């Protein structure tokens with residue numbers, strides 16, 4: 151079971167226990183099953199899901215300190231989580247932090263509710279809505295130690311969607327593929343405007359994943375001005 155994943159995370163210095171391996175196996179089965187009815191992912195091959203979804207999500211562990219993530223108030227929001235990536239694999243790895251999974255598509259969040267129940271994951275809240283709107287609700291605004299985003303938009307857009315959720319002292323990590331230096335320099339104005347500061351761009355070198363992968367890590371250092379994020383669709387159409 152999950153041999154590719156076990157081998158891959160081993161290279162990240164992570165050892166999965168038997169319960170976690172079973173949870174990943176069940177997650178895979180549910181993903182493939184639900185994918186017959188709903189369009190959740192183009193990747194359904196057993197080995198590919200293990201590497202391109204599960205292992206790729208867990209590379210985030212390279213940017214997180216365990217003692218930080220296990221702090222009692224540590225909480226995470228995954229914005230545009232789709233079928234749960236990267237939030238659900240991270241929750242399987244680290245059980246403690248409270249996790250909010252946010253997506254604008256109800257079919258995906260229905261799948262997430264089912265998976266969270268099947269995998270018996272505690273302290274997970276699933277929210278249906280657009281980041282542009284949810285980020286203005288007091289319960290979510292500037293409340294998170296960590297905001298995550300994989301494969302949702304370009305950096306400048308992502309920063310506007312994600313930094314409003316981060317508390318001061320918290321951070322945003324975007325998972326990115328391919329050539330990104332231009333994209334990052336295009337995001338510098340948005341980062342400063344939203345109250346962030348680029349901490350580092352961490353290159354991920356894991357053979358199983360192929361290609362170039364990066365974690366773009368942005369610290370939240372100032373409060374985000376009230377007007378951000380702008381109306382739904384604007385951060386994407388007209389990035390700052």
Ligand code: SAM
Pocket residue numbers: 229230231232233234235236252253254255258279280281282299300301302311
């Ligand atoms: N993060 C997942 C992954 O890496 O597999 C899903 C990526 S999928 C390409 C993008 C997801 O972001 C979709 O599920 C879409 O519904 C969601 N999304 C895009 N824009 C959003 C927004 N403004 N607010 C909330 N969800 C959004």
